[in-house]
Amino acid sequence: MTRSYRYLTLTVIVLLVASCAKREGVIDKKNRIEEVYAEERHYQDNNLFHSIESYVEEDWHWDGKEMYRIDYRGEHPYSENFFYGSHRCLERTTVPAYNIRSEFFYDGRMLEHIDYYRDDEKYLTVTLLHDGKNLTEIDCQYYSLSTESDSEAVAILHKRNPIAALLGAEVHSKLEAENTKRLAAQCKSGKGPMLTRYELAWDGDNVSAIRCIDADGTRNILLSYDDKRNPYRQLFGYREITDPLFGFEMLSENNITSIRMPYGRNANQLFTYRYEYDGDYPSKRTLTYSYQTISVFSFDSVMYKYEKEERYVYED
Secondary structure, eight states: OOHHHHHHHHHHHHHHHHHHSOOTTOOOOSSOEEEEEEEEEEEETTEEEEEEEEEEEEEEEEETTEEEEEEEOSSSOEEEEEEEOGGGOEEEEEEGGGTEEEEEEEETTEEEEEEEEETTEEEEEEEEEESSSSEEEEEEEEOOOSSHHHHHHHHHHTTTOHHHHHTTOOTTSHHHHHHHHHHHHHHHHOOSOOEEEEEEEEETTEEEEEEEEETTEEEEEEEEEEEEEOTTTTOOOHHHHTOGGGOOTTSOSEEEEEEEEEETTEEEEEEEEEEEEETTEEEEEEEEEEEEEEOTTTOOEEEEEEEEEEEEEEOO
């Protein structure tokens, strides 16, 4: 084999490998979500005491195979707009209701970092580190915001933020509100654990463990998966990247079936997901978790259980 032929063959192989390598920031377009319906139930000692009837939780908008907006419903509704650069990779998103934008920067096929701004003032940089194949570390660096209203707006959108959730917030309790206020104060003053680091371990194409490190210590998260396709894969939207409580679901190929992590006063809280499928994609997902707590009605010790069903409607 001549040198020129060997060089040509090597070049072709390199190009083929590069063309087949996965590119980050490209949202899954094979099955396009149209709407996500949700309903929620709250139990104490297996007695239903509160429920929320079916509502549209997410409304996805597509232009052909390009998703350009998601409308989020709920207590604090807002929309996020998505903009793309070369190779249809995410370049920028905006949340007009809170004057927030995110800007994406790449090193070849991989995300290098994401900058977040509120009224053109940067308050968060998410840096992503790779080992050549997988994303191995996510560093979240928070900056102080100049006004109290800016801090409160960011805190609202970070209802399940890395700091508030992992430092002991219990969903549907006073602790959640207290931690939201705490985040607002931290963002405003620049004090407290402003840097949070996540170290990721992989099992094939899925993140199997997350080690969270900040000024208050280290917490470990363990995850398991099914073998079906995850419709949120590579959706590096504002909601997903600032909601690592439920496992950075945009990172993995398959759907999360369980999460074990410190949560509230429980050092080893278990979250479980059950699925129904339409082919390779989920048509329904049910999140369930339970823990011992004090009844707000009788002040007795009770077993609290939360259950949330989400139903996915895809475009034809």
